[in-house]
Amino acid sequence: MSTEEGDIAPEKPKQDEDEIKPEEMKPVSYPVKVLYCPECTLPLEYCEFMPEATLQRCRVWRDNNQYLLEQEGFDLEALNLEDTPGDKKRQKRGGRGNVKSKQKKEPDIVRIARIPRGKRKFVTRVTGLATFDINLKKASKQFSQKFSCGSSVSGDDEIIIQGDVTDDLIDLISETWNQIDEDHIEDLGEVKR
Amino acid sequence: MFRKFDENENISSTNQIKSSVQRQIRAAVIEQMPEIESYLQEIWPKKENAKIIKCHDHIEILTVGNQTLFFKQRDSPWYPTLRLLHKYPFILPRQQVDRGAIKFVLSGANIMCPGLTSPGAKLNNDIGNNSVVAVHAEGKQTALAIGLMKLSPEDILKVNKGIGIETIHYLNDGLWHLKVSR
């Protein structure tokens, strides 16, 4: 964690003896180097609190950069990114607790738009699925299989499907995911990019 | 303060600050965070030009180079940004919330007393009401927010409900994402 030698670190704020972790016992010099996740921008230890759509990208980045993380002395286990959201240790509380990712996202509405492509063709854009904690990659794959057409995850919470599949898509979404019913789906109609 | 902050909408102007004003701010920062003094020259070199970004709601953000360092609102004290605090964690006294509170803080909620008194939390009794604090979390090394004590530690323990610390700036808010050009 240290970057420059020579500086004498001021005393750390007083702490109970039993609270000092081994990492904190290491001599520290300043500035402390904190590794931030390039996907969610937070310190790596906070990725686990990101919404599912962002967390997926955090995981991919980590998988591709394990070497770097090990080199920096990160305990990959401790970063706690396993795929199971139902963590037993996690405390449950009521109230608002959804961490908003940076991207503006209307909660709990799936929006479907038809976007013209060329003169007579359309693509269909779906946003908001991630606010229902849906795995976008899987959803996209499912769409392409159902509609036999191309489909890709094109943004933080956006899937683009080739062709105008709006009507079928509304049915498919409400059938596939119980937590979304038709009231949660908004058909924006034709939209310019 | 930065929950709905958007750099395209909330910034009114960016201005270089005169050296006399710079001196005043330096002195104010040192007075408020004495531990920072021996590092201030490295954080904010004298010859670097500092700028103030004026934002809506009387928020001012002090930047040096492409880094945001401090901010204030109206006549509040100068708060360090989380990016600065992460580099020099000793500049603010710390309070620790339990793990359950993390997601609430990350969505901008104020810190409720129970999150400061439960077994995972650590309430530092030496920090009085109205102090600026670094908000740390159970099991985490880096601070997740900067807050203002709204009750004394004794009252937090005694009352144990309502807001204990006002969340001023937190990971993932508008200030965290603010990009500054030189």
Ligand SMILES: [Zn+2]
């Ligand atoms: Zn991340």
